[in-house]
Amino acid sequence: MIIKLLVGRFLSSLFLVIGALAILLPFIWMLSLAFKPQNEIFTDTIQLLPTRIEWGNFVKAITETDVPLYLMNGAIVVIGILVFQLLFAVPCAYALVQRNFKARTFIFGMVLAALLVPFHVTAIPIFLGFAQIGILNTYWALILPFVPTAFGIFLFRQFLAQVPADLFEAARVDGLSETAIVWRIAFPLAMPAATAFAIFSITAHWNDLFWPLIATTDPNLATPPRGILFFRDEESGDDVGPLMAAATLITAPLVIAFLFAQRKFTQGLASGGLKG
């Protein structure tokens, strides 16, 4: 009986480890290469651990390439997108939950429908529009298309729908305007949902290559994934150590941010949108 249980545990753990290895292997290899000296990278045996830790790869990535610029561009774009998304999605969600207006159900239906439309469908019309008004090759071109977020509105709506209506009424009696209720009551209460949403938004846009490739050609506006491409072109692939160090630098902020927000993130998803 106990042996059966142990075997079951062992097997399920084994499968998990195999699955995790399959997913993590490229990252482990990336880390390994980033810390290896030049002459250990291309050998005929597989050596996971370097004989000595080579920080030079990182020094080279930071000082001799544009990686710091790419990181900063990434931060500007990602934070810009997130701030504007919250600025519009939270009031929209609040209105959908708390305000009575004629087309409310219809508009919520449209939000749900918009969830089903992939971004790539709208990319070309947006590109043409931006070309018309001449904002291609600016930060705005990278930020604006993602500001209206059906997913954000949906997530916040589901979360706010579970907040007792009494709270908002009490706030009205206390003299808060509807705008004040959104930012002083609804938004702080929706913090778990906001954290979950922030993780999704930041990951998606930090890693996005598709849209920066279309909307920008200026190397000075390159976001991290776009930058890696420039980097590879210039070095034509033979300086793998600094390239992997750069990739590590670009992956690290997301991993660190996720580790910090992990608990709030799962809590937000559990009590917020996806269940409701």
Added chain:
Amino acid sequence: MTLPALLELQNVSRRFGQTTVLDDVNVSINDGSFTALLGASGCGKSTTLRIIAGLDRPTEGRVVLNGAEVAEKTAYERNVAMVFQSYALYPHLTVFQNIALPLTMRHLGTLGRMPGLGRLLPNARAARSHIRQKVGETAESLGLSELLHRKPSSLSGGQKQRVALGRALVRDPVLFLLDEPLSNLDARLRIKMRGELVSLHKRTGKPFVYVTHDQTEAMAMADQIVVMIDGKVAQAGSPRDLYDHPANKDVAAFIGHNAMNFFEPGDGLAQLNGVGDKAVIGVRPEHLVPDPDGALSAHLETAEFLGSETVLGLRTQNGKQVTAIASGEVDLPAEGSQLNLGVLAGRFHYFDSQSGKRMTEVTPS
């Protein structure tokens, strides 16, 4: 004695689509009074309160506050305070911030409310110290001084209730509205808070409007009770008025700790009083007492001894079930034996058997 009412609902109706929730409601609340809106759930009492508060608007009719029509004004513009059944404390704010919020909104501008910047503006600093002092006084008077830095989730039900009261008190409103504020408390605490609410009412001297479905609460606290049935005001008056002269059968059935006995024309009591067959006779259990010379005889079926009194369940010859109350001191016959009951003088109520309305002109022979 004809003070102009502080607040009046005049012919107020409220409809949601096809359903009529309030139908031609007239309520008048005098300054300094304690009014209870009493009714079963779904009778429209909460909607009435929300219309008084300004959280909802009447479909028809006028809301008059201090002589001015306010139906279109917000709760804040009317300066009413409301305590919600669920307390509605802001979970992300401390007790201090909860109580201070109405003042923060009133005394500080947008800039002054900003966490860091507000400290730098000189007049915001004066307002802040004013707010701190007011909140401190209010918390002191409710015994909350020790809890000011706690979050609502770490408070007990009674403490949350006090914080909700504090948030209402701190802004010095013209009218307090309470929506079943005690229904989430356990029985013992409820009776204690009842007393505190009454003394709070005395202390502030402001009118209270109190929504409840519990007639005991209404009778114990209010000086005016408005009984609402099916979206209409069935009767408004003092507790004694409602108890002694219920306007109709429904009010009579609702008011009183023990439900009133109603004798239909065929039930054996009408003939005794010679009122013919157009009246239903109502007798409260506490006015129907064992009496050897009593005119109504019945089998004793159950007897609940409660200490100060004993509740008797009886059945008359006609099979009519009757409740009576005997003093706890009385020695009772065994269950199943015959018992004579008499009605105390002047304690008959007569209601029209068709409309249910009170009949005053009936004189028993």
